[in-house]
Amino acid sequence: MLLRQMLDIYDLIDKPQASGEECAALIRSHGITEVTVERVSGDRGGTDCIKILIPGSNGKSCGGTAPTLGIVGPDGQKPVGICGSGIIDVIAELYRTSIISSKGQFVREGKRVAHDEHGMGRYILATGAESETGREISITEVDIDSFIRAKAAIFSAINIMLSSLDMDVTVLSHVYVAGGIGSGINMENAVRIGMLPDIDRELFEYLGNTSLSGAYAMARSDCAVDKVDELASNMTYLELSTNPRYMDEFVAACFLPHTNRELFPSSIQE
Numbered sequence: 001m002l003l004r005q006m007l008d009i010y011d012l013i014d015k016p017q018a019s020g021e022e023c024a025a026l027i028r029s030h031g032i033t034e035v036t037v038e039r040v041s042g043d044r045g046g047t048d049c050i051k052i053l054i055p056g057s058n059g060k061s062c063g064g065t066a067p068t069l070g071i072v073g074p075d076g077q078k079p080v081g082i083c084g085s086g087i088i089d090v091i092a093e094l095y096r097t098s099i100i101s102s103k104g105q106f107v108r109e110g111k112r113v114a115h116d117e118h119g120m121g122r123y124i125l126a127t128g129a130e131s132e133t134g135r136e137i138s139i140t141e142v143d144i145d146s147f148i149r150a151k152a153a154i155f156s157a158i159n160i161m162l163s164s165l166d167m168d169v170t171v172l173s174h175v176y177v178a179g180g181i182g183s184g185i186n187m188e189n190a191v192r193i194g195m196l197p198d199i200d201r202e203l204f205e206y207l208g209n210t211s212l213s214g215a216y217a218m219a220r221s222d223c224a225v226d227k228v229d230e231l232a233s234n235m236t237y238l239e240l241s242t243n244p245r246y247m248d249e250f251v252a253a254c255f256l257p258h259t260n261r262e263l264f265p266s267s268i269q270e
Contacts, residue, residue: 005030020048027052034061040206047206067112067125078132079125082139085184087147090139092189094123095256098269102255104144114138151195152253157240158197159249164238169197169263178210191266194257198264 012018012026020037027035027050034053040046054075058064070086071077082090094100099108106113106121115121122140131137162168175196177185187204190196196204217224240246257264 020050023048023050040204069125078130079137080132081137082125083184084181085186087139087143088193088195089186089189090123090125091144091147091256092186092192094139094144095193096269099123100144100256102257104148104256105141148193148254148256151193152250154195155197155253155258156246156249159253160240160243160246161238163245164243169199172197172199172203175199175204176207177204178207180209191264192257194253194255194264194267198257198266 008026009023012022020039024035024037032052032054034055036051038049038051040049051070053061053068055061056064056068059068061068069079070089071079072083091100091104095102099106099110099113101107106115106123112124113121114124120141122138124136124138126137128134128136158169162171177187177196185206187196187201191198191201214224214228218228252259257267261267
């Protein structure tokens with residue numbers, strides 16, 4: 001039966017005109033009803049992101065208390081860890097549901113919130129019995145603090161770059177998201193925690209692993225090499241560490257989503 005299903009999927013996605021809705025219809029035909037399709041578009045085209053919910057025995061969709069996890073792997077795969085984009089989703093959901101404060105500290109108790117002997121809080125995504133490795137999978141206040149600093153560096157750099165040109169985020173017509181992790185980022189969650197500016201989500205475009213694509217192009221094409229040289233010669237280098245406003249911008253962004261809530265009107269806690 002599994003081979004037949006795989007062949008059906010390959011036949012469908014191999015067509016140039018295949019759409020997310022067609023794939024969703026095929027999945028629903030096998031008894032999985034919770035399937036949603038989101039279209040992500042840009043100047044170079046678009047793609048459909050398909051989200052499938054397979055209810056467990058004690059998840060939120062069943063009225064239980066266990067977290068709903070998206071697991072990369074075959075049906076029945078137990079979680080083994082948290083991927084890069086998954087960290088963004090976890091922190092965004094913890095903030096949205098008011099389990100953590102704007103400082104990334106746990107402010108609500110529950111079966112999944114635990115503390116060590118030093119009072120350090122953590123959220124348990126999977127217990128040892130629930131994970132593939134037999135070890136607990138959790139995210140701690142230290143992990144969250146480290147991530148907040150990383151996302152603050154990203155957003156403060158965006159703000160400094162725009163303000164150096166007397167501009168703000170309203171002038172942005174495209175935001176290109178590159179890198180392997182970039183292709184898996186949920187933009188709504190990235191905005192919710194203040195990593196990316198709160199603008200029309202249609203302006204974000206995934207580019208994938210551009211460094212690898214660029215290196216590949218340069219290895220195969222002299223024109224690509226010339227284009228890289230042209231871009232490099234027209235580039236202005238902005239040193240953030242010597243900018244007198246950078247530290248203030250960085251500290252202001254070290255909160256969820258930011259100390260200036262007006263910058264993120266769509267980031268709302270329950």
